[in-house]
Amino acid sequence: MKVGDLSVYIDMSLLKPFSKLPALNAATILLVEREERFQQNLADALVGDTTVTVNVRLAKSLPLPMDNEESRPRIDLVVFIINLTSELSLKSAEASLKYLDPGYFLGKVCFLATNARNTSVPTERLDAMRKLAASLHCPLLFAEDQTPDGVNSATERLLTVLKVAAGLVPTATALYLSSLTRCTIPPDIDQPSFE
Amino acid sequence: MAEMLHLSVTSGSDSSALSDQSASSRVGNRSLRVAEKERRKNEAEDPFVAALKYFSDVEAGTPVVGNDDFENNLVLVEKVAYSRGLHPEAISIMLEFAMSLRMGTTPCVRILKCLIPASVVPQEAVVRAWVWLTVGKIPTSTQILFIKWVLTVFDMIDGKDHLRAVYGFIFSFVTDENLSPFICHVLYLLTRKESVRVFRVRKLLELQLKLGRQPYLLHLLSLYKVFCPELVTLSIPSRLRSGFKNHNNPWKSALSAVQKRNGCQVPSSTSLLFTNKDKTASRKRKHRHLELPALRSVTIQMDQTASSSISSNSRMVVPLVQVHSFAELLENIHRIELPAQMGSLLGSSLALQYLDCVQDESALLRLNFWLGFALHEEFLFCGDGASQTSEEALLFLNKLLSTQHFLQEGFFSSEAFLYKFLNFWDGSLFRPQILDLLSNIPVVPSTKIGQLLFEPLMQLFFTSSLFFKCGLMECLNSMLLKWLTWHSVYALEDDLDISLNSHTSINMTLSGFKDSVMKLIHFVGRLASVGLQLEGCHSVLLSFILDFYETVCDTFLKYGLPLVVVPPPGVFYPALMATDPVSVDRLAYIMHRYKVNLMSAKTQEKVTEAFYISRQTIREFNHYMVVMVNCLWNSKMFHPGMGVQLGEELLLRSNVAQHWRSFDLIHHPAFLSYAVDFHQRCWPARRDMDLNSIKLAKPWSWYLEYLYSQGYDGLKQIVPAH
Known part of the structure; x- marks a missing residue:
């Protein structure tokens, strides 16, 4: 493959934050989840918000198909939903990341982890998840996807981030908010009581 | 009869x-x-008594096979055991008979299985049996059965002091690979601070090298570490999967049946400390720790005879459950025996009173240890998330909270749990409880506070709703209040060294404490500034923030902490420009309290040099004060030297006439309605309103009087009416 071909290919498939004009009083969120389990619930709850028009787009992974590229609105926030009980879920999100324009990483990408408190989640995967989010300077939210309260809370928090990312909060920008909420790697606090 | x-x-x-x-x-x-x-005569003829007599008198070496006497007597004992349970003396006799192997090893298992105590198990019998364990040639499986029996009836043993006296002896069995898991469990229940010795730690570590990281060894080692952290340097993994197994299978049903029949409502040792239910029941294991074990009595009859036996027998220990009143607690405080399940203490106020007044750290350590594991297993490391909002979990957290409120301090295990939990929290799961627990944590050293507390909280704060932001503000205010209260209670008079917590021996120097408090105040200042900005200076959020600064402004006078931190501009100006008069008034009150604190600190500084207030702090405060008075009273908004400066051109372009007046007490958006009201009352005949006429000398002082009479005391304290 020639270098020229490659650049064309990448250009076509990259999702860009500013390639389209924003719609008035509207925000668009893209939920990427490999298992396609939680995203539907979340989408239903997200569109329930009445203060702004929230468009929700769902995807299993990136890149997005080219055919409806024209009709797709500008995407203000990309959320990767990661089920921590599955290694594939994390790997798939990791693979999708490279189809995002670097501009997205200035506050328009967010990770949402589920099942973090589950017995079957190995510590290594959790650490890998944190490292990934921290290295990209993105926030990492945790969600309880099994209970209605958990879904509501996750919805509220995503809306908070989305409104800022879509420029609907006059006093804040996406980059500003992400500098406050970006993931940090917590110290090893195992058994601090014994120290 | x-x-x-x-x-x-x-x-x-x-x-x-x-x-x-x-x-x-x-x-x-x-x-x-x-x-x-x-x-x-009847008694002598009672076949059961005769049977017991047979077992205590039978000669060594009597054959078992074809021995009808033996068979009949044993059947009789079994019958009594399974129906009514065996009284203490019978337990002694049968245990002695079985373990001494007087008739060989065959009857041993059968007898152990029928040792269902009706009331208590005499500890002498148990100690003797331990001794027999080394003397006779008891098969390993039977040895294990005996230890399992001890574990099952552990809470029914009438005293533990003699057992503890042979701690070293029991410990020696730990090297036996087959017995080791069970021995560790027994040791776990018997361990006190004084039993933790270097050579024992070394032995366990040696074993661990040999057998690998076995959970039972880790559990015992981690308990040792709780007692003597300096002896155990090993790092204990936080995710200890299985605890000690439950070994009560052969006795469980019989025991509970006997106890039910004897009128004891609470089932006995069906859940010893750290028990795992059988694998088949694993689906039900979600909240097994959350059922607080009830404080369980050792005996039934002892309840009535407790007082007499206590006075007659000085070495007798009194299980906590038999203490029914505070007076009894005081009388027996030197011989209280703690239950095997420390979790049961949470449910009993007398037990908590005991914990509170004894200086024995081991009880709290054990309780903390239990709690740490329970919290960890249930909230950080659960099977599946489905039942997380269940009633049980809520009840458990509420019980824990009421305990902490009762003791007026947090457990360090719940603190450690919170630091981890915050990193996984979605901000809504058990929100009221988690925030309440959070506000109870003791002072965090300033070097760690950022990573442990601030980073996770900051992420949560800025991504969550206004409601959560207010909740967290309230929580941080109450945390600061508690820290300051601890300081004023525990600070020693000859300054510098303060012990922050009566039970955990965390010592912190005064300057260390001050650092932590300062960091907390600065952190909240940052949250508040940016939070107000993001939420468009929401007045509810502002109200919670002002609550916090009402605590902060009085640190010196109310809590004796030589520290004054003024609010950041991001809090001061939004409050000054707020559209509701209450916020402005509260800000004035806060500034007034700052003034009183600073002045009192100044006079103290001259006398004792107790502490030095930085010039910067005083400068900042003076600046705020000037801004406030110039803005509200003197109508000098936007004058050079004021906090808010705008270019002259810009102000002209805005076309606001007399813009310097726009934030005085007449034109301030929060007070405009009062000015209008005052104007109407003062000059009811006037047709066109001229608010500026209030500014004339006479009406101005009336207007101030009028405002102060509306309850704005904060304003009144800053500039008293003439």
């Missing part, structure tokens, strides 16, 4: 009520003696 009948005869009641058997003894004393004799 017979005795009662005879007594009624001597008192001369109706003879027709007498039964035929007692007809022979119609006269007073004689009849009593006869009855007594008869009773003894």
